[in-house]
Amino acid sequence: MRKAKIGLYSVGLEAYWDQFHSLKERLLGYNQHVRYQIEQWADVCNFGLVDSEQAGRTAGEYFQKEQVDLIFCHAATYCTSASILPIHRMCSVPVIFLNLQPTRQINYAETSTEEWLAHCGACPVPEFANACHRANIPYHVVNGLLGLRETPSVSIANEVTAEEPETIAAWEQIKEWTVAASVRNSLQYSNFGFLGNTYSGMLDMYSDFTMLQSQLGIHVDVLEIGDLKEQLEQVSEEEVETKRAEIENVFTISDDSHSDPIAKKPTEKQMNWAAKVAAAEEQLANQRNLAALTYYYHGAPGSEEEALQAGMIVGNSLLTAKHIPCAGEGDLKTNIAMKICDLLDAGGSFAEIVLTDYVEGTILLGHDGPFHIAIAKDKPILRGMGLYHGKQGSGVAVEAKVKAGPVTTLNVTQTVEGKVKFIISEGKAIDGPIMQIGNTQTHVSFEEHPDAYMKRWFKEAPTHHCALAVGHIASQLEKISILLDVDYVIL
Known part of the structure; x- marks a missing residue:
C-alpha cells in the first residue's frame, strides 16, 4: 500500500x-x-x-x-x-x-x-x-x-x-x-496484467479497459501468452527446484480423492510443471511490475499454450499470497475487487456461488482457480486434476476454505450507464464440510435466509464472481467507494 x-x-x-x-x-x-x-x-x-x-x-x-x-x-x-x-x-x-x-x-x-x-x-x-x-x-x-x-x-x-x-x-x-x-x-500506481482473453460467452465479465482506467486510475497492461512463454524458457532447473520446495512448504499434497475420479494425487510431472510455470509467472510479474493479474487462455488442444495455461493455478495462488492477486477466466473487475481487499490486508480470494446448503443456512463460495493462501483455514490442498470442468487441459488445482469468522464479499460490476459499481456484503464463514474435488469452497452465512439474501444480491446485477475477504470491512469499502466516486450498495 x-x-x-x-x-x-x-x-x-x-x-x-x-x-x-x-x-x-x-x-x-x-x-x-x-x-x-x-x-x-x-x-x-x-x-x-x-x-x-x-x-x-x-x-x-x-x-x-x-x-x-x-x-x-x-x-x-x-x-x-x-x-x-x-x-x-x-x-x-x-x-x-x-x-x-x-x-x-x-x-x-x-x-x-x-x-x-x-x-x-x-x-x-x-x-x-x-x-x-x-x-x-x-x-x-x-x-x-x-x-x-x-x-x-x-x-x-x-x-x-x-x-x-x-x-x-x-x-x-x-x-x-x-x-x-x-x-x-x-490503485493509481497499479499495473493490472490482462493475459489472454475473457472466457467466451461470460458477458458479465467483459470489461471496458478505458472505463476502468478512467474511473479507478489503474493501468491495464495487455499481455500475450507468448510473454509468459518467453519467461518459461528462461526458468532454470535450480529455479524449478526452489519453487517446488516453496510449493511443498505452502500446500498439503493430496492423495486420490475418494469421491471424485478426476481428482487424484498430483504426479511428479504435474508438480514439476506447476513449479516451472509458477517461476515463470513470478518472473513475468516482476518484469512488468504487476500489482495484479487477470488471465484466461485455452490454446489449441495438445499445444504448448494449452499446457502452459493449465499449469497456472498454483503459481497464481502463490502470487496472490505475495500481494499480486490473480483472477481467472479473464475477470478484470473481480481482480480489482481482490486487489482492494488485499491492500486492506483482508485477503480477497477469487470466488463465485458454488451451491446453497439449506440445512446449514449457508451459501458456499469458492472457485476452481486461484486462492488467497493468507486467509486459509489450515494448509490448502493440491489435487491433480484429470480435467478442468468447462475448460481445456489438466493440471494441479487448489482445494481450500477461508478460516471461520467474519467475512466480507466485494463485487465490482458495471451499470447500464457504463459506471463502475461496488456491491458489498458482510457475513460469517462457517467451518463446514466441503467437497474433495480440487476446488476452493467456504460456507458463508448471511444475516437472512439464503434465498432472501440472493434475491437482494442478484437484483443489484453483480458479476458472478466476487472477492471473498476476512473481517467485516463494509465501512472501509464504503469510504473507498466514495473517494473513488463509485456507486456502491451495502446489502
Whole structure:
C-alpha cells in the first residue's frame, strides 16, 4: 500500500487572538494531536491554523502544491466559512470535517467564554456544510471526541478522553478515511496484467479497459501468452527446484480423492510443471511490475499454450499470497475487487456461488482457480486434476476454505450507464464440510435466509464472481467507494 498524503488544517477566527491570549496556542496543541494520530497511517501536510480568507487562499495553494489525496479540516473552534471555501475551490480533493470535542462535558459553573470557545468545534460545521453544498464541493463529517491522554494545564475540564467510546468510534472513522485515500492512491500506481482473453460467452465479465482506467486510475497492461512463454524458457532447473520446495512448504499434497475420479494425487510431472510455470509467472510479474493479474487462455488442444495455461493455478495462488492477486477466466473487475481487499490486508480470494446448503443456512463460495493462501483455514490442498470442468487441459488445482469468522464479499460490476459499481456484503464463514474435488469452497452465512439474501444480491446485477475477504470491512469499502466516486450498495 502506498501511503496517502493527507492535508490537515485547524480553524479559528482571527479576531479571537487579541481577545483571548491563550486560545490560539491551545488550539494549535489540539492540531498537533490530530496530526500525530493521522501520521500513524499517512504522510501529513499540516498547514496549521486557518483563521481568515487570506489564510484560506494560502492553505489552498499549499495543499495544491503538495498534491494531497485528502484534506481533513479540524473544526477547533468557530471560523467563518469564507475562510475555508478558498481551500476547497483551489484544491478539489475530498474534504472531511473533524468535529472532535476535547471533553465529554464542560465545567458549566466555572467555564469562561475563552474556555467555551476551545470546546465549540461543532459550531461552524453546519456553516461549512452549507457553503460546500452550495459550491458543489463534496464533504463528509466525523463527530466524536478528540482523544487526549492528558488535560492541557489551561483547561478547567477533564480532557482525558482517549478511551471513551466516542473517541474510539471517531478515530476508527478517521483511520478508515485515511486508509481509503491510501487505497485510491495505490490503485493509481497499479499495473493490472490482462493475459489472454475473457472466457467466451461470460458477458458479465467483459470489461471496458478505458472505463476502468478512467474511473479507478489503474493501468491495464495487455499481455500475450507468448510473454509468459518467453519467461518459461528462461526458468532454470535450480529455479524449478526452489519453487517446488516453496510449493511443498505452502500446500498439503493430496492423495486420490475418494469421491471424485478426476481428482487424484498430483504426479511428479504435474508438480514439476506447476513449479516451472509458477517461476515463470513470478518472473513475468516482476518484469512488468504487476500489482495484479487477470488471465484466461485455452490454446489449441495438445499445444504448448494449452499446457502452459493449465499449469497456472498454483503459481497464481502463490502470487496472490505475495500481494499480486490473480483472477481467472479473464475477470478484470473481480481482480480489482481482490486487489482492494488485499491492500486492506483482508485477503480477497477469487470466488463465485458454488451451491446453497439449506440445512446449514449457508451459501458456499469458492472457485476452481486461484486462492488467497493468507486467509486459509489450515494448509490448502493440491489435487491433480484429470480435467478442468468447462475448460481445456489438466493440471494441479487448489482445494481450500477461508478460516471461520467474519467475512466480507466485494463485487465490482458495471451499470447500464457504463459506471463502475461496488456491491458489498458482510457475513460469517462457517467451518463446514466441503467437497474433495480440487476446488476452493467456504460456507458463508448471511444475516437472512439464503434465498432472501440472493434475491437482494442478484437484483443489484453483480458479476458472478466476487472477492471473498476476512473481517467485516463494509465501512472501509464504503469510504473507498466514495473517494473513488463509485456507486456502491451495502446489502
